[in-house]
Amino acid sequence: MTSRTMWLLGAGLLVLAGAVFAAETQGLAQTSQAGVNPNPVRLMRAPVAPLSAMAQLGKEIFYDASLSSSGALSCASCHSPDHAYGPPNDGPVMLGGATLSRQGARAVPSLTYLDRHPNFSIGPDKGDDDNVIDLAQMAALGQQAARTTKTAGGGGASANIVPQGGLFWDGRADTLQDQALFPLLDPNEMDGGSAEIVADKLRRAPYVQRFVELFGAGVLRNRRLLIAEAMFAVARYQVEEPSFHPYTSKYDYWLEGKARLSESELRGLQVFNDPDKANCAGCHTSAPTRDGLPPLFTDHQYEALGAPRNAALSGNRDPDHFDLGVCGPHRTDIPEQTQYCGMFLTPTLRNTATRHAFFHNGVFRSLDQVLDFYNFRDTNPEKVFPRAADGTVLKYDDLPAKYHANIDVTDPPFDRHPGDKPAMTAQDEADIIAFLKTLTDGYKPEN
Ligand code: HEC
Numbered sequence: 001m002t003s004r005t006m007w008l009l010g011a012g013l014l015v016l017a018g019a020v021f022a023a024e025t026q027g028l029a030q031t032s033q034a035g036v037n038p039n040p041v042r043l044m045r046a047p048v049a050p051l052s053a054m055a056q057l058g059k060e061i062f063y064d065a066s067l068s069s070s071g072a073l074s075c076a077s078c079h080s081p082d083h084a085y086g087p088p089n090d091g092p093v094m095l096g097g098a099t100l101s102r103q104g105a106r107a108v109p110s111l112t113y114l115d116r117h118p119n120f121s122i123g124p125d126k127g128d129d130d131n132v133i134d135l136a137q138m139a140a141l142g143q144q145a146a147r148t149t150k151t152a153g154g155g156g157a158s159a160n161i162v163p164q165g166g167l168f169w170d171g172r173a174d175t176l177q178d179q180a181l182f183p184l185l186d187p188n189e190m191d192g193g194s195a196e197i198v199a200d201k202l203r204r205a206p207y208v209q210r211f212v213e214l215f216g217a218g219v220l221r222n223r224r225l226l227i228a229e230a231m232f233a234v235a236r237y238q239v240e241e242p243s244f245h246p247y248t249s250k251y252d253y254w255l256e257g258k259a260r261l262s263e264s265e266l267r268g269l270q271v272f273n274d275p276d277k278a279n280c281a282g283c284h285t286s287a288p289t290r291d292g293l294p295p296l297f298t299d300h301q302y303e304a305l306g307a308p309r310n311a312a313l314s315g316n317r318d319p320d321h322f323d324l325g326v327c328g329p330h331r332t333d334i335p336e337q338t339q340y341c342g343m344f345l346t347p348t349l350r351n352t353a354t355r356h357a358f359f360h361n362g363v364f365r366s367l368d369q370v371l372d373f374y375n376f377r378d379t380n381p382e383k384v385f386p387r388a389a390d391g392t393v394l395k396y397d398d399l400p401a402k403y404h405a406n407i408d409v410t411d412p413p414f415d416r417h418p419g420d421k422p423a424m425t426a427q428d429e430a431d432i433i434a435f436l437k438t439l440t441d442g443y444k445p446e447n
């Protein structure tokens, strides 16, 4: 048994004990032990230090709307600091372009907790190890490999060859530095025009002196260097600024024994971790690492879950348009790896309760809808997918039929069949949502 399984078992026992306790004490005032983690851990958090000069420059750029063609959009417009660096709006995607009328192609992810995000790779599924092969080797392997099941606490080695890491829903950017130029130039986002135009704006920016101080006056004459340093600065800002990775959720403090979870939150945690029920932790890891790093609620791997098509996206008016994730069209380097068509990155669930759009296409508008999707996709697909004119349920209507074999039908809760009992009761769903709300940063611990 791995230490991770033991940890999960520990949490399970604790929750059971909590439930028994709660039953025994019905009607009585709760004693001081209720809802406290009996095995508190010490979480490693990065020490808080003032921003370096580089990160301060990055902050100026992060908030600079003049870099967009509309003059109204900065990184922070879509990645709002008041919304866990996620979208401030209620819609499935954000609007951008010169007149802020062009829809973005995908839901805006939170920028929190990317500092521990690995680079894109394709390799054996070995939990958090870093055994990696190059993209060409993986091509051959990936096409032969049989799928193995991921269960919460399953840990162990498997022959599964899976894509992991990388930024964006399809992993097409490796580093925060590489990533930052995409939104600056994307015509649906900041629409910066070209690297020349962006460089000109940086030369005229109120913070231009910071470039000179950091890199010397020569940097202003070298467009490529200027942009590379600017993007590096934005990356440093996201790495150094503590509010991008605060680990101040109620769950973090509970892990440390500094907060108590309610009965519903504890039950939610148990169902979340239970491999026979929701099995959420099979992909959204909930246990601290062996080194005491707080859990990120993602294993950084890609999965095709077969979410429904979002009719609210203008790109989807074309019935032949499909967002296939890892195999394209936004990502262009491995279109021939069709075994990855339909796969998207498993996002962190930290701060997810602050969102109004869920999954890569923003098709779900509430956590209730997300939980119903996990619970009913296979037992009652009519609750999740639309129907054709003749009444047939259009299961997996956002992925061409030839790729349906890529969809995960082995990892619980996706191992059910029509007529089976759903993995969760309505109460389980409600308890998981209560637990997910403990993952929002900014909780004030008791001691
Ligand atoms: C118009 C809205 C918009 C603006 C402005 C914007 N982004 Fe984004 N951002 C997105 C969307 C949408 C995605 C996901 C795109 C995808 O997966 O293809 C994203 C993804 C990201 C990611 C990857 C996150 C992850 O979990 O993989 C990072 C990092 C990021 N943006 C940083 C920035 C920075 C830095 C800026 C400013 C230079 C910026 N963004 C401006 C909408 C925006």
Ligand code: HEC
Pocket: 107, 109, 150, 272, 278, 279, 280, 281, 282, 283, 284, 301, 302, 303, 304, 305, 306, 307, 344, 345, 346, 347, 348, 349, 352, 355, 357, 358, 359, 360, 361, 370, 371, 374, 408, 411, 412, 413, 432
């Ligand atoms: C087999 C791996 C796997 C399992 C098991 C799993 N998830 Fe996910 N989860 C993902 C992936 C992959 C996505 C993104 C899918 C997409 O965008 O198409 C996701 C997305 C989400 C999101 C949306 C987050 C966002 O920022 O948009 C939530 C919320 C979520 N999962 C909660 C859960 C819960 C609750 C459970 C258990 C009932 C669960 N997940 C089980 C892999 C998994």
